[in-house]
Amino acid sequence: MTATSHIIGKHGQDWWRGAVIYQIYPRSFMDSNGDGIGDLKGVLKKLDYIASLNVDAIWLSPFFTSPMKDFGYDISDYRAVDPMFGTLEDFDRLVEAAHARGLKVTIDQVLSHTSDQHAWFVESRESHDNPRADWYVWADPQSDGAPPTNWQSIFGGPAWQWDTRRCQYYLHNFLAEQPDLNFRNPRVIEAILEEVRFWLERGVDGFRLDAINFCTHGALKDNPPREELVEGFIGVRPDNPYGFQQHLYDKTQPENLDFLERLRALLDEYPGTTSVGEVGDDDSLGVMAEYTQGGKRLHMAYSFDFLGERHDPEFLHDTLTAMEARIGDGWPCWALGNHDVTRLATRWDAEDDKAALRLYLVFLLTQRGSVCLYQGEELGLNEAELTFEQLVDPAGITFWPTYKGRDGCRTPHPWHADLPHAGFSHAPPWLPVPQTHQALAVDRQDNDPDSLLNAYRDFLAFRRTLPALIKGEVQHHPVRNGVLCLERRHGKDGERLLIALNFAAAPRELKAPYSVTAIDEAPAWIEGRWADGTLSLPAHGIALGRCTDNEESAPWDV
Missing domain, CATH: 2.60.40.1180 (Golgi alpha-mannosidase II)
Known part of the structure; x- marks a missing residue:
């Protein structure tokens, strides 16, 4: 079954302006079949809960077929649902049920790279002259066998991996199992746009575009060193050599704008659809402005400016005013948390501080722009403390113990305080549920008028009555x-x-x-x-x- 009609709703085709999008990390939201991993049927089961929050849309983190080296952000088939999450029919039912509740459905699209198990890469690495030989970024070694440039991977170490079949290096800005596509090849762009069209034809209302400024690379030149660390992208820490460079050639290239305009033209064929791009860059505000201005590229973009530890009002004010001065007719999307960063309550020193968490909620929801809320923020979940043996995130395993990775913000959503695993699953889940989360479970907060959960519901409903807060x-x-x-x-x-x-x-x-x-x-x-x-x-x-x-x-x- 396919669904090509898109609900527009009372706010028209630009429903996304000022919309509140609830991010769902499917493997941690609700397990419907007792295997310890959340799935699409689990999301479907909890749609009434999501609708009760008074949000406008959901964003589903990747559920596509994947070897799960980076938990779905390494896609091996853009058009298939990984069996651990269900089937395409499950996805279609989820879209239909969400639309029936007035909820838009946006999904992650990881366009800059694939899994090394994707059929495109399997073919590309076989020879220098096969039909997809130049679908990825391949380069010869330097005369001494060293990688072509000094570019670094977000996950630590060189961004080049030697391949013995081609006797060349391939580029990977993330894991070695995530080779970068060559967006300088027009055939790659055409193929990627067809993968996006597939989901538009199934009725999705938009896309969250992962690491969207990484799609094109520049000249194969060494990045120059930087004098001091700039925490402009997730993983840029004092212990990560990625932060030692000025990233002049490996991302955020002018040619990426051409691709974004092709992508926008495709989306414009489906009225009422939208896009929100993730931007990780030293000048993230400038890139957000450039990528959203003129109504011909992304609809909106977000960065990591509010996803770090700093949250004093002077910093927040300066960031917001700097964005307003630069963005023109563009449109930002703001977030205080997601699946890549420490939980808000811990990062902004508000564990067990309901007044502070309500303050942060109102701060976020009164700015000009759209908003992403990460599952569990409405419950005030803190960062889960895990042992090294419990980690599964490759970033945490690499940088332990100075950085414990992203597992602490990805633990299962707690539904019932008194049930095993907080009602997420009948089986031991893929990550443990902390005791502190059990006490914050949905059933404990649901009927408490003073709970943080109901503060979210109340303010989100109140905000809907004030057009100035949505589009003003x-x-x-x-x-x-x-x-x-x-x-x-x-x-x-x-x-x-x-x-x-x-x-x-x-x-x-x-x-x-x-x-x-x-x-x-x-x-x-x-x-x-x-x-x-x-x-x-x-x-x-x-x-x-x-x-x-x-x-x-x-x-x-x-």
Whole structure:
């Protein structure tokens, strides 16, 4: 069964502007068949829960056929569902059921590289003159046998792997089992676009594009060294030589823009579909702007700017204002967590701190742009502490003990506090469920009106009633005594909202610049108040109100 119609919904073809997308890591969401691994039927079983969050779409991390060296990001067949996750028919039923609930379905597409077990690579490595000989990036060794360049892999070590059949090196920006496709070959681009079309024909509403700025490589020249580490991409740590270079030639090449325009043209054939690209680059904000401007490349993009440890309001303010100054008519997508980084509650020092986690939620959902929420954020899950013996992530195994990898954010979703493995599976799961997660299970939070889970539901529902928060313009005010302030406005004469976020662990009082009234429909835990021109905020408090005059906004004095 195929489904080529796309639900547009009340927000039209640009439903993705301001949308909230819930990321599902399928192998850790829900196990339907008792093998300890989550699957598509498990996602289907929990669609009502997802819809109850008041999100607009889901993003499914890879479920394609794969040897799972990088847990699905090494695809060996773009058009098939790996048997551990189910079948194509299961996927079709999931899309149909999601659409029936008003949920869009976006899926991961890993376009820059494949598995070394993909049929394309198996053929390519056999000889120098087979039909796919130049579908991957092959290069001769230097005269002393060294790799062609000094490029490094994200996962540690050289980005070149010697192949004894061709007596050449092939490029792999990630694992050696993930060879990079040659996007300088027009036939590769045509083939990749057909793989994307396959899923469009099955009714998907969009794609999250993995490492999208890695699709094209530049001249085979050595990257120059950098003077200091820039944490601009996942895995760039002091113990990873990837961070020792300026990445001038191995990614983010101008030719990639041509490919993105071809990709956008394909998506435009299917009205109501969208794309969000993952950008990892030293100048990530600049690449996000370039990749989304003009309505002819990506619809939106996100980077790792808010996926590190730093979260002081000055840093957040500077990042947001820098993006606004550069993005023009482009569109950002913001996230505070995903399957590649330490859990938000741990990374931003908010374990067991519901007020801080609510603050971070409102911060994320009041910015201009779309939003990705990672499964478990709505429960306040902390980073799981695993032993070396429990690790399965190749990055964690390589860089242990200074970096423990990504397994700690990928443990199974806890559904029932009192059931084995938190109700995720009847069998021991592929990663253990920590005791701390059992206590935060969905059934414990579901009927508690003061739970973080219900705070997510409440604010997401409230946000839907305010067009200014979904598609409105933004103005950021200077940070004042730990308080981040911004305005959102929908249309020249439309509603104007003022948001104040207290990142300090102590109460704050500020003079409001103009008349503001509270919004009665706001969740009760938004406790900041305006009275007689003064804004009062509790520790980690939030205030959100309507401006009652029409005067032009001006930055608050610091």
